[in-house]
Amino acid sequence: xxxxxxxxxxxxxxxxxxxxxxxxxxxxxxxxxxxxxxxxxxxxxxxxxxxxxxxxxxxxxxxxxxxxxxxxxxxxxxxxxxxxxxxxxxxxxxxxxxxxxxxxxxxxxxxxxxxxxxxxxxxxxxxxxxxxxxxxxxxxxxxxxxxxxxxxxxxxxxxxxxxxxxxxxxxxxxxxxxxxxxxxxxxxxxxxxxxxxxxxxxxxxxxxxxxxxxxxxxxxxxxxxxxxxxxxxxxxxxxxxxxxxxxxxxxxxxxxxxxxxxxxxxxxxxxxxxxxxxxxxxxxxxxxxxxxxxxxxxxxxxxxxxxxxxxxxxxxxx
Amino acid sequence: xxxxxxxxxxxxxxxxxxxxxxxxxxxxxxxxxxxxxxxxxxxxxxxxxxxxxxxxxxxxxxxxxxxxxxxxxxxxxxxxxxxxxxxxxxxxxxxxxxxxxxxxxxxxxxxxxxxxxxxxxxxxxxxxxxxxxxxxxxxxxxxxxxxxxxxxxxxxxxxxxxxxxxxxxxxxxxxxxxxxxxxxxxxxxxxxxxxxxxxxxxxxxxxxxxxxxxxxxxxxxxxxxxxxxxxxxxxxxxxxxxxxxxxxxxxxxxxxxxxxxxxxxxxxxxxxxxxxxxxxxxxxxxxxxxxxxxxxxxxxxxxxxxxxxxxxxxxxxxxxxxxx
Numbered sequence: 001x002x003x004x005x006x007x008x009x010x011x012x013x014x015x016x017x018x019x020x021x022x023x024x025x026x027x028x029x030x031x032x033x034x035x036x037x038x039x040x041x042x043x044x045x046x047x048x049x050x051x052x053x054x055x056x057x058x059x060x061x062x063x064x065x066x067x068x069x070x071x072x073x074x075x076x077x078x079x080x081x082x083x084x085x086x087x088x089x090x091x092x093x094x095x096x097x098x099x100x101x102x103x104x105x106x107x108x109x110x111x112x113x114x115x116x117x118x119x120x121x122x123x124x125x126x127x128x129x130x131x132x133x134x135x136x137x138x139x140x141x142x143x144x145x146x147x148x149x150x151x152x153x154x155x156x157x158x159x160x161x162x163x164x165x166x167x168x169x170x171x172x173x174x175x176x177x178x179x180x181x182x183x184x185x186x187x188x189x190x191x192x193x194x195x196x197x198x199x200x201x202x203x204x205x206x207x208x209x210x211x212x213x214x215x216x217x218x219x220x221x222x223x224x225x226x227x228x229x230x231x232x233x234x235x236x237x238x239x240x241x242x243x244x245x246x247x248x249x250x251x252x253x254x255x256x257x258x259x260x261x262x263x264x265x266x267x268x269x270x271x272x273x274x275x276x277x278x279x280x281x282x283x284x285x286x287x288x289x290x291x292x293x294x295x296x297x298x299x300x301x302x303x304x305x306x307x308x309x310x311x312x313x314x315x316x317x318x
Numbered sequence: 319x320x321x322x323x324x325x326x327x328x329x330x331x332x333x334x335x336x337x338x339x340x341x342x343x344x345x346x347x348x349x350x351x352x353x354x355x356x357x358x359x360x361x362x363x364x365x366x367x368x369x370x371x372x373x374x375x376x377x378x379x380x381x382x383x384x385x386x387x388x389x390x391x392x393x394x395x396x397x398x399x400x401x402x403x404x405x406x407x408x409x410x411x412x413x414x415x416x417x418x419x420x421x422x423x424x425x426x427x428x429x430x431x432x433x434x435x436x437x438x439x440x441x442x443x444x445x446x447x448x449x450x451x452x453x454x455x456x457x458x459x460x461x462x463x464x465x466x467x468x469x470x471x472x473x474x475x476x477x478x479x480x481x482x483x484x485x486x487x488x489x490x491x492x493x494x495x496x497x498x499x500x501x502x503x504x505x506x507x508x509x510x511x512x513x514x515x516x517x518x519x520x521x522x523x524x525x526x527x528x529x530x531x532x533x534x535x536x537x538x539x540x541x542x543x544x545x546x547x548x549x550x551x552x553x554x555x556x557x558x559x560x561x562x563x564x565x566x567x568x569x570x571x572x573x574x575x576x577x578x579x580x581x582x583x584x585x586x587x588x589x590x591x592x593x594x595x596x597x598x599x600x601x602x603x604x605x606x607x608x609x610x611x612x613x614x615x616x617x618x619x620x621x622x623x624x625x626x627x628x629x630x631x632x633x634x635x636x637x638x639x640x641x642x
Contacts, residue, residue: 118620121573128616135609142605248441293453300446313433316515
């Protein structure tokens, strides 16, 4: 019981939110809890989860770290990833994954260098990088992307593993592995927390905090790149700026999952739960067949309410 | 000499310098600067400058506001719809301004009184405001009487262009606030929240005020843009919020709060606007334009931050000055 309490504390709001939204969804539209709908919810969630894992690493790195280029990186890899063609479909699919992660990692490396070496504030640095990346995508595709998404790539949302589609299954495994082996147990993960908590203490302990934080941005970029490829595989077609909304969604997911924006604390699993809450909200509103504007209004209000309940700063008077 | 030194160490100086340099480049490229160029420049970009003023105010207290672009869209939609419902143009414009101030007050409530992180809070409200705009006017369309546009492109008091007057009103309000004790409190709050609170500053009220002012600025920006295009579009301001933050940073406003001033926002936004007009008038193909804009923006921000960073400054001085 004690361990349960300890484990659940940061996740509790997200879990309660998920359950409440599931019940609400079933009340408002029948068939909401059908296997088909749930698996499509999990599909969208897993894409947002991938983006939020990278975002969480950057936020944990502290010093108001934030990656606003997630959406731009995802849009870029969604356009460029499927262009890789080495003859056989399977081989090019296998090649695509490291290629898109490399693309994202390069952008992340520029972000990290700007933040750590040139001392540009993360928010601005990554914001401007997202402009550059978007411009680069337009330049390369000449503004008229013609993307053919191969069968293997589309397979990520069509192949079934038991009751689930393959991508959510893979993402859940990746998530748990990263959480335990990368964030909690590895030397790098621990140094990341220390660097995010107290930069000076980390430096005094002999940790090269600059390198650690730049690597966090690289990791964030790579995860965003991977998420972009999965997005295009799920959507089947690619457009310019198709993922631009994912930037702030990933930040919101991480925060709803109990990670503080001040850094030094946080989990990947929390981000996944936050992503689930966000996707559920959108999904319920879509099921109600509302006008797009009203839907976005309600989405905004729900988000404000969640933020007011979940992430208020402590009172100044203590 | 002393004055020159003072100017050089001014926070907004790099932005001013960049603006002047790029103004010169633009003059060379288009064959001389004319009064009509300035007129069209200010009337096109007054909106961006107003939004930058608003966002600068929030950044000074170590916050941000990324909902201003959505507020601009909402004001535009409100003005167009009110005009079509039979209100006169001034009534519609006032209604738009009122909407913007209410939105700003809501932001101030969530950030100041409910103590939610400003970035996330205004992200959530920006979704809500953009939703209202899209709800009222689902598709771009509608029109405003052209007298509105004529008023905007004309002069006030004989010689001063209307957009300049509108910006000046915002600047005067801000200068007036700065003369009051509240002005000092804003900088104190930006430097250190806890110390500011301990010395008896009403943190919540100050944040509320700053976001309301930002809402007002977005309202003025919405009027400028509506008058300039004389049409309605629910997404007209969507790109403005992020650009205005970049503008403020180029203008030497520190995102950690407490450093910089309103002129930084104004010159930063002017620089960004002239940059866009140069890239457009350079006859580059539209495909490369946004990439080059992004690159120049990146260089601009890096340079202006390096210029204000004391550590890097002394390094450069040592490298140039030798023994001095």
